[in-house]
Amino acid sequence: MENQSVKRIAEAVKLDSFALAAATESIRNVALKAIANALAEHKDGIIAANEKDLRLAEQSGIASPILKRLKFDETKLGDVIRGIEDLIDLPDPVGRKLSRRQLDDNLILEKVSCPIGVIGVIFESRPDALVQIVSLCLKSGNCAILKGGSEAQNTNKALFDAIYDAGIASGLPKGFLTLLQSREDIGELLQCHESIDLIIPRGSNEFVRYIMNHSEIPVMGHADGICHIYVDKAADIEKAIPIILDSKTQYVAACNAVETVLVHEDIAKDLLPPLAKALKARDVSLYGCARAMEILSDIAAADETAYFTEYLDYTVNLKVLANLDEAIDHINRYGSHHTDCILTEDTETAEKFMQRVDSAGVYQNCSTRFADGFRYGFGAEVGISTGKLHARGPVGLEGLSTYKYKLFGDGQIVDDYATGKKTFHFKELS
Numbered sequence: 001m002e003n004q005s006v007k008r009i010a011e012a013v014k015l016d017s018f019a020l021a022a023a024t025e026s027i028r029n030v031a032l033k034a035i036a037n038a039l040a041e042h043k044d045g046i047i048a049a050n051e052k053d054l055r056l057a058e059q060s061g062i063a064s065p066i067l068k069r070l071k072f073d074e075t076k077l078g079d080v081i082r083g084i085e086d087l088i089d090l091p092d093p094v095g096r097k098l099s100r101r102q103l104d105d106n107l108i109l110e111k112v113s114c115p116i117g118v119i120g121v122i123f124e125s126r127p128d129a130l131v132q133i134v135s136l137c138l139k140s141g142n143c144a145i146l147k148g149g150s151e152a153q154n155t156n157k158a159l160f161d162a163i164y165d166a167g168i169a170s171g172l173p174k175g176f177l178t179l180l181q182s183r184e185d186i187g188e189l190l191q192c193h194e195s196i197d198l199i200i201p202r203g204s205n206e207f208v209r210y211i212m213n214h215s216e217i218p219v220m221g222h223a224d225g226i227c228h229i230y231v232d233k234a235a236d237i238e239k240a241i242p243i244i245l246d247s248k249t250q251y252v253a254a255c256n257a258v259e260t261v262l263v264h265e266d267i268a269k270d271l272l273p274p275l276a277k278a279l280k281a282r283d284v285s286l287y288g289c290a291r292a293m294e295i296l297s298d299i300a301a302a303d304e305t306a307y308f309t310e311y312l313d314y315t316v317n318l319k320v321l322a323n324l325d326e327a328i329d330h331i332n333r334y335g336s337h338h339t340d341c342i343l344t345e346d347t348e349t350a351e352k353f354m355q356r357v358d359s360a361g362v363y364q365n366c367s368t369r370f371a372d373g374f375r376y377g378f379g380a381e382v383g384i385s386t387g388k389l390h391a392r393g394p395v396g397l398e399g400l401s402t403y404k405y406k407l408f409g410d411g412q413i414v415d416d417y418a419t420g421k422k423t424f425h426f427k428e429l430s
Contacts, residue, residue: 006188009178010145010195013118016175017143021115023172025092028138031170035135036084038166042158043077049158050127057151065253065312069125072155080131083374087139093397094141100429104422106410108429113401115141117197120189121382122211124149124203130159132373133200133382134177138167140400145196147180147189149203157181190215200383200395220391220399221383224336225255226310227368230327230353232344233266239365240343241275246367247341249282253312255384256339256361256371260307260317262327265291268320272296276318284314291320307334324349328356335359337386339371360386360393 004012039046050072057067096113103109119142123129130148137144148156160179167176180189190199193216201211201221212219229247231240247258263271272295276286287302302317307330321327331340339361342353354362361371371394373381378396385391391399416422 006180006185007192007195009180010118010120010189010192013143013145013175013178014195016173017115017117019173020138020143020176021094021117021141023141025094027171028092028141029088031167031172032084032088032135032138034166034170035138035163036081038162039077039081039084039131039159042162043074046072046077046155046158046162047074049154050152052154053152060151062151066125066151068251068253070127070152070155072127072152076128080128080135083132084135086374087135087397090139090397093139093401098403102425102427102429103407104412104425106408107412108408110406110408111403112406113403116400116402118143118145118195119382119400120145120147120192120196120199120217122147122186122189122199122201122203124207125151126202127152127155127159129202130156131163134163136373136382136396136400138172138176140397142400143173143175143177145178145180145189147186150183153181187214190217193217202383220385220387220395224310225257225312225338225384226260226308226334226336227256227258227338227371228260228262228327228331228335228340229258229368230262230321230324230331230340230342231264231267231271232324232342232346232349233264234346234349235264235267235271235343236345236365237267237271237274240271241278243341243343243365243367244275245278245282247369248279248284248316249314250367250369252314254369255310255312256368257312258316258341258368259309259311260319260330260334262330263292263318263320264324264327265320265322268292269295272318272320279316282314284316286316286318288318289320292318295320310336324352328353331357331359338384339363339368341366341368360384 057070097110099111101109119137121133134144164177196217199217199219201208208221229244244261276296286299287306288299289302306317337359340357340359341363342350343365344350350364373394373396376394378394381394381396383395385395
């Protein structure tokens with residue numbers, strides 16, 4: 001395939017997508033099990049390839065958040081293998097009857113789930129994303145064309161080789177998985193609107209926006225992960241501080257890490273000093289509004305630009321607000337509609353927050369880091385969508401499925417209904 005154009009490769013994958021869509025759940029699950037075993041068997045080679053990528057990245061002076069995402073050690077390999085095993089146990093997303101209705105006697109309409117077809121996934125830095133994407137696409141009956149970042153080229157190739165060989169040995173069509181490795185392939189991939197049904201980009205804000213602006217293919221994903229926690233006056237401070245610490249520092253390079261903490265003025269003097277101490281103990285740099293700086297004299301000033309910033313690093317904004325309405329307005333203005341949380345013991349306040357904050361995920365009293373397909377029990381994710389069409393939030397099996405209508409008749413023609421010879425008798429069926 002190396003000598004073929006991306007357009008020709010995509011056309012061949014499109015043809016194979018029909019075969020994969022028709023593959024039984026048993027075939028797909030057997031292939032997934034074989035892939036999990038192959039990854040375990042090739043552990044040493046995969047980790048060695050990643051160590052090579054890490055050395056090259058460090059020599060090039062790559063940014064610290066990207067370096068964290070690039071690391072693929074034995075722990076991460078174990079995590080993705082367990083993810084595949086969990087995915088095997090999930091119900092088949094293909095062929096589910098979503099609805100069934102009678103239009104007339106012996107004229108039955110069914111709405112049935114089916115694969116999207118060919119999914120192009122362009123991602124940066126994270127080798128674990130490759131495994132998650134492939135396994136979810138296979139479980140949902142979709143062919144995948146992947147383009148990983150050059151910084152993970154050796155790791156991606158090692159993972160791809162193990163996965164591809166296992167899939168082919170299990171009887172999958174050749175086009176079930178394709179890995180593109182040239183940077184120039186991205187531009188050509190984005191023009192394959194006749195063969196590729198969906199593009200899912202995973203990477204920096206600039207990268208995702210570039211993809212969105214340079215293709216006619218539908219794009220599912222998010223450009224920013226500017227997440228908030230609002231600490232209400234009715235919050236439990238002992239509960240709040242560990243939640244904020246986890247949301248900020250458990251993995252700072254994640255799109256669901258908190259970037260701004262909003263604090264009700266009635267609780268600010270009690271919360272901010274111990275919170276600042278705890279954050280600084282984890283090397284987090286603090287920026288604050290004027291009111292926050294009155295309480296914490298040793299923090300830097302946050303300008304408006306700071307509230308639009310996805311840091312992906314050990315940095316957080318602190319802002320003191322008068323009430324819940326101000327917090328909601330701030331989040332809807334500066335946020336990216338990804339994941340936002342309220343810390344409060346007041347159920348009515350939490351409900352108002354969840355109704356009015358326009359985000360894919362709205363939480364009460366828990367870490368924003370829970371915004372993840374694996375933690376939702378979706379069998380990992382191919383990405384998180386902040387859009388409102390088709391799929392929203394962590395995109396797992398359901399988000400990789402669409403549906404078709406099947407109509408079963410017995411000689412009926414429309415003219416009979418148009419002329420009044422027959423009338424419809426609509427009835428929902430179980």
